[in-house]
Amino acid sequence: QLQLVESGGGLVQPGGSLRLSCAASGFTLDDFAIGWFRQAPGKEREGVSYISSIDGRTNYADSVKGRFTISRDNAKNTVSLQMNNLKPADTAVYYCAADPSGVGTLVTGIPYEYWGQGTQVTVSS
Numbered sequence: 001q002l003q004l005v006e007s008g009g010g011l012v013q014p015g016g017s018l019r020l021s022c023a024a025s026g027f028t029l030d031d032f033a034i035g036w037f038r039q040a041p042g043k044e045r046e047g048v049s050y051i052s053s054i055d056g057r058t059n060y061a062d063s064v065k066g067r068f069t070i071s072r073d074n075a076k077n078t079v080s081l082q083m084n085n086l087k088p089a090d091t092a093v094y095y096c097a098a099d100p101s102g103v104g105t106l107v108t109g110i111p112y113e114y115w116g117q118g119t120q121v122t123v124s125s
Contacts, residue, residue: 037095068081
């Protein structure tokens with residue numbers, strides 16, 4: 001069974017950091033582009049970042065550029081999202097997703113075929 005599991009969420013003060021991890025079971029993550037998405041209450045799900053499996057290219061939403069970094073650890077079969085200088089506007093449920101084309105996109109939905117269950121990130125003083 002192909003499964004993605006996110007971890008690392010929690011409560012953090014503004015300006016703080018968190019590191020989210022996306023782990024896979026049943027398949028190898030480096031065969032897929034991996035995207036991170038988030039959904040805040042009352043808002044649509046939005047793309048945060050992705051990393052391609054073809055050339056390692058990364059991309060970020062403008063709202064997180066310079067603060068978030070996506071990376072792979074193929075030995076551990078995980079993809080991480082390092083989040084620094086967190087803001088209250090970053091509060092959301094964060095999801096990782098796998099795109100078998102290997103390209104990746106910040107657009108939610110196709111071509112991402114596998115999704116995790118999400119991890120809550122709350123930024124508040």
